[in-house]
Amino acid sequence: MKDKLYKLKQEFLVKLSEVKDLENLKELELRFLSRKGELGELMKNIKDLSGDLRKEVGQVANKIKNELQESFYQVSAKFIKNTNNTLIDPTLPGLKQQSGHLNPITLVQNELEDLFSSLGFIIEDGPELESDYFNFTALNVPPLHPARDMQDTFYVDLKNSQGERDLLMRTQTSPVQIRAMLKYGAPLKVVIPGRVFRNEATDARHEHTFYQLEGMIVAKDINFSNLKSLLEIVGKRLFGPDTKLRMRPKFYPFVEPGNNGEYTCFLCQGQGCRVCKNTGWLEIVGAGLVHPDVLRAGGLDPEVYSGLAFGFGLTRLAMLKYNINDARLFSSGDIKFLEQF
Ligand code: DAH
Numbered sequence: 001m002k003d004k005l006y007k008l009k010q011e012f013l014v015k016l017s018e019v020k021d022l023e024n025l026k027e028l029e030l031r032f033l034s035r036k037g038e039l040g041e042l043m044k045n046i047k048d049l050s051g052d053l054r055k056e057v058g059q060v061a062n063k064i065k066n067e068l069q070e071s072f073y074q075v076s077a078k079f080i081k082n083t084n085n086t087l088i089d090p091t092l093p094g095l096k097q098q099s100g101h102l103n104p105i106t107l108v109q110n111e112l113e114d115l116f117s118s119l120g121f122i123i124e125d126g127p128e129l130e131s132d133y134f135n136f137t138a139l140n141v142p143p144l145h146p147a148r149d150m151q152d153t154f155y156v157d158l159k160n161s162q163g164e165r166d167l168l169m170r171t172q173t174s175p176v177q178i179r180a181m182l183k184y185g186a187p188l189k190v191v192i193p194g195r196v197f198r199n200e201a202t203d204a205r206h207e208h209t210f211y212q213l214e215g216m217i218v219a220k221d222i223n224f225s226n227l228k229s230l231l232e233i234v235g236k237r238l239f240g241p242d243t244k245l246r247m248r249p250k251f252y253p254f255v256e257p258g259n260n261g262e263y264t265c266f267l268c269q270g271q272g273c274r275v276c277k278n279t280g281w282l283e284i285v286g287a288g289l290v291h292p293d294v295l296r297a298g299g300l301d302p303e304v305y306s307g308l309a310f311g312f313g314l315t316r317l318a319m320l321k322y323n324i325n326d327a328r329l330f331s332s333g334d335i336k337f338l339e340q341f
Helices: 002-018 022-033 038-048 051-087 104-118 146-151 175-184 224-239 292-297 314-321
Strands: 129-131 167-169 188-197 209-219 245-249 255-264 281-290 306-313
Touching (some): 002 022, 002 038, 002 051, 022 038, 022 051, 038 051, 104 209, 104 224, 175 209, 209 314, 224 245, 224 255, 224 281, 224 306, 281 314
Antiparallel strands (some): 188 209, 245 255, 281 306
């Protein structure tokens, strides 16, 4: 046994003296010094020896192990130093650090989140896989209501916790209005940014997946001038201090009265251009006063509380703001696109 150990040491030292590069060195370490290497295997047998012999051989083996390791370290230190000396030229310019870019939708979302939190709104999240109830029924769009046609979506063949098959990809961030009322009660000021889905044939202006930002205030005595002044503040912040707002009636089942908020086109200052289709106005936000049925679905008494709600298309805002002409670019994963922001 001792002989074998001495022979191993001899062989190792010879090989070590012949090492030419780091690669050789690694091979040597693996073959001799690693736990499954030749020395390790030999040492495993020591425990089978008897009494004094085991002690003696054990001591020799340990000594040899230390010696081999010591000489290995010396040689490897020399190699690593040499290699560094040849590889690193401190006079060369450094490698450029690549940093990521935020998607333009994230930029717009951050801007709106900053604005609304400065106005005292909380920021809430909700599930993208939503129940039919929250996405439609609780928002005053019962089954078979024609308003469902405008928001066709992807129905999911899974059962919810009650064993019903009523899950779908949410078509709007509005269902989180209901969730927020049930969670926080009133008074409440909340915005909900998030991803939504529709069963669309995609083209430059339509994507099956896009982003919205929903907002809601519920309290006592909320009225239409509260809504109008709020949307005016948001418009000036988004598009500059001279921005004007006009509100035109539009049907949304979850608000009454419902309307479309339009801002003077920031590209042509309301003069009329290609982007605003020569009207001077951009349709930016759906809004209204919360329908009593929606307050009820949120667990609130419409005789006591009233509310306002609005929904921005973040994807559309980002397209306008950054002059992006194809909605499909946002999730294309094209680095050349993202690097511009
Ligand atoms: N959820 C609507 C949509 O996706 C947008 C909207 C309109 C939200 C009016 C609202 C609202 O909160 O009051 O088209």
